[in-house]
Amino acid sequence: MTRTTGNTLNRRHFMAGSISGASLIALHPFTANAASNQAHLRIMETTDLHVHVHPYDYYSDRPVDTVGLARTASHIRTIRAEAANSLLLDNGDFLQGNPMGDYIAYERGMKEGDMHPVITAMNAVGFDATTLGNHEFNYGLDFLMKSLAGANFPVLSANVVKEAAASATKDVTLVKPYVLLDRELTDGSGTKHRIKIGLIGFVPPQIMSWDRRHLEGNVIARDIVATAKAYVPQMKEEGADIIIALSHSGIGSAKMTDMMENASVPLAQIDGIDAILTGHSHLPFPGPAFKDMAGVDAEKGTIHGKPAVMGGFWGSHLGVIDLMLTYEGGEWRVLGHESALRPISKRNEDRSITALVDSDAEVLASVQKEHDETLAYVRRAVGKTDTPLHSYFALVADDPSVQIVSIAQKWYIEQMLKGTEHEGLPILSAAAPFKAGGRGGPEYYTDVPVGDVAIKNVADLYLYPNTARAVRITGKQLKGWLERSAGMFNQIEAGKPDQILLNPSFPSYNFDVIDGVQYQIDLTQPSRFAPKGELVDEAATRIVNLTYNGQPVTDEMEFIVATNNYRAGGGGSFPGAMGDTVVFEAPDTNRDVIVRYIVEQGTISPQADANWTFAPMPGTSVLFDTGPKAADYADKVPGVTIEPVGEQPDGFARFRIQL
CATH class of the missing domain: 3.90.780.10 (5'-Nucleotidase, C-terminal domain)
Structure with a gap:
């Protein structure tokens, strides 16, 4: 399996707000209190961005404070500065969902070498990986693959298969099923340690119905949980120290059934998966929408005891999982964890909206041209x-x-x-x-x-x-x-x-x-x-x-x-x-x-x-x-x-x- 390497987790210029330069930002307790051989890893998640980069509602043709990766990016800068080690992941449904996506697909098109604006923005923010969501297939496979070609990060999906084999691990998948990121973690004493972080992606198999005209005869979709059970042991054999599931699948029933759309709860039961990033349902987790669900702690943000998040939709929230890791006997294990959300806005009692962060100027500028073109598009x-x-x-x-x-x-x-x-x-x-x-x-x-x-x-x-x-x-x-x-x-x-x-x-x-x-x-x-x-x-x-x-x-x-x-x-x-x-x-x-x-x-x-x-x-x-x-x-x-x-x-x- 191809491995993506890098010197440290904080490796791109967007991450310049480092701890040493952020004296006014309080460190997370996991970073502040980590001992020798203990390292704090902060995992950040966006999900269901649906091409929302600028804080703008193209349908009503007006700025809004409730959406936009440019706003979420401001949280990302701060959160990176609060931790010694961080990882930024997207959980799918980034390519379609607002008029900018339609403009690129139906009007401008994608030729070889073209950059899709949401990929441009994601590159600017510095994502470490993403997974395919169901909406990535809405414009067809040719458009999808041309759009993904510009990504400076791996794009994953283990259960979308071009050529099926007797065993899922022998399948020829549309994109990489998983990736092992070779990284360095800084522990509480300042010592750096190598770690292999395994990331694996999943999408609802219902894509075969939702986008039948694009997919039938070209790919098949496998069951999420069965695919995970096949791949996770292989990732461990290849040296994954921890594994994070990028599950573009909602938090649904705890009872496992074949070809579940919302399979994140049974997925969390699989041995070897340490954290779950969820999405697809457009709901914030931790949150009251999931109260009293079997296997789910809606307040602590866990599924079967494992940390999980769902970062809302359209950039409305940044999901954050904090892992305290310990390195003993040549192995990493999870010592403690927390799950939380960082919203970009709040609704007041009078129903007005207050923005909690400003837009990041670099992210706005990265797609300003396409934003202006989209405005012309929605107005005609x-x-x-x-x-x-x-x-x-x-x-x-x-x-x-x-x-x-x-x-x-x-x-x-x-x-x-x-x-x-x-x-x-x-x-x-x-x-x-x-x-x-x-x-x-x-x-x-x-x-x-x-x-x-x-x-x-x-x-x-x-x-x-x-x-x-x-x-x-x-x-x-x-x-x-x-x-x-x-x-x-x-x-x-x-x-x-x-x-x-x-x-x-x-x-x-x-x-x-x-x-x-x-x-x-x-x-x-x-x-x-x-x-x-x-x-x-x-x-x-x-x-x-x-x-x-x-x-x-x-x-x-x-x-x-x-x-x-x-x-x-x-x-x-x-x-x-x-x-x-x-x-x-x-x-x-x-x-x-x-x-x-x-x-x-x-x-x-x-x-x-x-x-x-x-x-x-x-x-x-x-x-x-x-x-x-x-x-x-x-x-x-x-x-x-x-x-x-x-x-x-x-x-x-x-x-x-x-x-």
């Missing part, structure tokens, strides 16, 4: 729309801004479920309006005119960085889901004019419209659910005439519903979407899905098809408030007659619907 069209994409009437009628989200989600999930046991089931799509006035005020609406659609417009269509999900539900659950959404409306008395339609305590993001079926909402009936999802009247039925392809939906029918991780995981408490019906967890954000759909279509035509309407109520009218610009579109809403009533004191405009 990636497609066109022949229909205005506005949300002024999204709460009272089928709506184009919700329609485009539904169409894109359905298009994506259809591709993802091909070849699975769920292929062939009817695929529906659930989407809700996000910008729909309310507390956001009379200007808080989506409004993209006919013509060019820029990437930053997608942020107007989809505000949140959710990831796509698919659930498998029954017709009974489908009806319950729609009943939950129908809580948006007040109960209306038949034959009475000008009643207020919308319940102000019901948030618009919980008003799911489900595309692919047809239904009516009977406003004379009480709501089955309270605004927060509590069941208040099990017999209440507002959803009537629910059909699929012209036939009534029965309780026993089965459907796939494309949605997002928030809803599928129980967000909003919707029947059929409580976390137990998920059949597909996508690696892509809903925003990315929408962008890809627009790019592929060229021109989109998300005509609202009035698949849902209010049940007729002769002699009855209702009132609702929306943005004043809604007047431009009031006579073009399908399935409903809307007329203006007048301006309101709070800046909203009031409209009437004749039911």
